[in-house]
Amino acid sequence: MELAVFSVFALLAVVSAAVVVLHRNPVYSVMSLVxxxxxxAALFVMLGAPLIAALLVLVYTGAILVLFLFVIxxxxxxxxxxxxGGAAQKWVAVASALMFGTILGTLLWGRHFGLASGPLxxxxxxxxxxxxxxxxxxxxxxxxxxxxxxxxxxxxxxxARRSEPGGEPDGGGTAEGGR
Amino acid sequence: MTFALLAxxxxxxxxxxxxxQVTPIMVWVERRGSALIQDxxxxxxVGPLGLFQSLADAAKFFFKEDVIPHEVDRFxxxxxPLLAVVPALTTFVVxxxxxxxxxxxxxxxxxxxxxxxxxxxxxALASLGVYSLVMAGYSSNNKYSLLGSVRASAQMISYELxxxxxxxxxxxxxxxxxxxxxxEYQQQAEWLGFLPGFNIxxxxxxxxxxxxxxxxxxxxxxxxxxxxxxxxxxGYHTEYSSMKFALFFMGEYMSMATLSALGxxxxxxxxxxxxxxxxxxxxxxxGLGLGVLLAKVALFLLFFVWVRWxxxxxxxDQLLRLGWKVxxxxxxxxxxxxxxxxxxxxx
Numbered sequence: 170m171e172l173a174v175f176s177v178f179a180l181l182a183v184v185s186a187a188v189v190v191l192h193r194n195p196v197y198s199v200m201s202l203v204x205x206x207x208x209x210a211a212l213f214v215m216l217g218a219p220l221i222a223a224l225l226v227l228v229y230t231g232a233i234l235v236l237f238l239f240v241i242x243x244x245x246x247x248x249x250x251x252x253x254g255g256a257a258q259k260w261v262a263v264a265s266a267l268m269f270g271t272i273l274g275t276l277l278w279g280r281h282f283g284l285a286s287g288p289l290x291x292x293x294x295x296x297x298x299x300x301x302x303x304x305x306x307x308x309x310x311x312x313x314x315x316x317x318x319x320x321x322x323x324x325x326x327x328x329a330r331r332s333e334p335g336g337e338p339d340g341g342g343t344a345e346g347g348r
Numbered sequence: 349m350t351f352a353l354l355a356x357x358x359x360x361x362x363x364x365x366x367x368x369q370v371t372p373i374m375v376w377v378e379r380r381g382s383a384l385i386q387d388x389x390x391x392x393x394v395g396p397l398g399l400f401q402s403l404a405d406a407a408k409f410f411f412k413e414d415v416i417p418h419e420v421d422r423f424x425x426x427x428x429p430l431l432a433v434v435p436a437l438t439t440f441v442v443x444x445x446x447x448x449x450x451x452x453x454x455x456x457x458x459x460x461x462x463x464x465x466x467x468x469x470x471x472a473l474a475s476l477g478v479y480s481l482v483m484a485g486y487s488s489n490n491k492y493s494l495l496g497s498v499r500a501s502a503q504m505i506s507y508e509l510x511x512x513x514x515x516x517x518x519x520x521x522x523x524x525x526x527x528x529x530x531x532e533y534q535q536q537a538e539w540l541g542f543l544p545g546f547n548i549x550x551x552x553x554x555x556x557x558x559x560x561x562x563x564x565x566x567x568x569x570x571x572x573x574x575x576x577x578x579x580x581x582x583g584y585h586t587e588y589s590s591m592k593f594a595l596f597f598m599g600e601y602m603s604m605a606t607l608s609a610l611g612x613x614x615x616x617x618x619x620x621x622x623x624x625x626x627x628x629x630x631x632x633x634x635g636l637g638l639g640v641l642l643a644k645v646a647l648f649l650l651f652f653v654w655v656r657w658x659x660x661x662x663x664x665d666q667l668l669r670l671g672w673k674v675x676x677x678x679x680x681x682x683x684x685x686x687x688x689x690x691x692x693x694x695x
Binding site: 196197200203219220222223224226227230231232235236238239242243295296297 | 424461463464465468469471472473475476478479482483485486494497498501502504505508524525
């Protein structure tokens with residue numbers, strides 16, 4: 170029973186993740202990413218961590234991906250344009266893939282070489298212990314992440330303001346959005 | 349294992365039965381209510397008081413020709429109405445409709461998903477509702493549909509913040525994300541010696557923010573910009589007909605019921621009403637709890653209908669200004685107030 174449910178969601182996660190990268194239409198890519206994240210959330214539930222699952226769905230599918238979709242629809246991107254980054258982008262992609270692989274490898278096998286501690290205590294998947302740790306031991310990093318987000322919001326506001334005099338205030342492309 | 353599974357299935361069956369009834373009943377209430385407010389008769393021919401009108405409408409929807417326009421994105425076009433119903437049906441899993449009961453010597457909590465992060469799960473599932481609108485608007489290949497869905501997503505994201513902040517304020521004195529704990533908390537307290545301990549009294553500000561944001565979240569009339577008939581034909585479901593349209597309709601009414609149940613649980617004591625005796629046979633306890641909760645949900649739904657036929661529609665810039673510049677600051681003020689009162693030991 171458990172294996173069957175796991176297989177379904179694991180397969181769904183992998184296939185939809187592949188579709189995100191391979192599909193030509195960006196709207197379908199975002200939609201597949203939604204499927205990926207929901208499958209991952211289901212796997213978290215199976216691991217006994219409904220809190221992580223709820224947060225994953227709430228933050229990523231509920232907010233961030235809606236904004237992705239919003240931007241794609243407003244810009245009316247029908248088909249993927251060929252990448253313009255050139256050779257530099259390729260190297261950056263390889264480097265980040267290697268970096269991600271290293272992190273993943275450290276997490277998976279690192280404890281055999283004393284590089285990482287074992288799996289986290291299951292207790293931290295519950296709201297109260299997680300909140301305790303976040304607001305005591307890791308208070309400084311927690312607040313700094315908040316500060317980082319605030320800085321991003323202010324920067325976005327400044328960028329949006331700058332184009333105001335002269336041109337259209339905002340959402341100029343909306344009316345022509347219909348294809 | 350089998351007992352737990354059966355109990356869970358039974359509880360899901362109860363919610364499913366209730367939720368599928370919401371739409372036909374609400375359609376009738378809405379049409380008769382609007383007739384009352386506008387000094388008309390409303391549908392009164394089919395059955396007593398026109399009660400069977402919704403049944404006739406449902407049958408009509410099933411037998412209508414199923415039109416799929418030529419230039420639509422078929423996959424997303426057909427998926428969108430399904431996704432309108434799924435989040436609305438799933439959010440009910442964390443709403444309790446009674447205390448823990450004893451059935452055949454085993455205790456059964458009267459909510460489907462007994463998890464620590466109940467409210468978060470509900471908010472997460474509810475936030476998926478916007479995808480059906482966005483997909484419908486995009487796949488229809490129609491500028492009115494697209495504009496409708498862009499408006500819907502902007503509106504829902506803006507008002508989700510105020511809604512969530514008012515929900516969080518309720519959880520501060522309770523100290524838990526579980527909705528059954530929220531109900532328990534409201535049973536213990538008592539305000540000024542004669543009021544029941546419902547959260548609406550100390551948190552009236554949060555309740556108002558929640559209520560207004562709920563109207564925007566469900567795209568109901570003072571804020572029904574996504575489907576403003578005079579500008580956008582029917583918004584995101586312009587290109588939908590027959591049962592596919594009916595699914596959008598059902599999703600809309602069911603998410604109204606969900607938010608009403610959440611509001612009733614957070615602010616009006618949920619399944620609890622002081623003065624009622626819940627002890628006795630388990631079926632009585634469960635039935636009474638469900639009845640009280642549904643009565644409170646009905647109050648909310650009647651209010652939704654009343655407001656819809658009383659207020660004119662906002663402009664879109666007014667709507668966003670209200671959300672960001674009035675409701676969000678108010679929700680923050682309420683949060684700070686509640687936190688201060690909790691620290692002072694008043695709550």
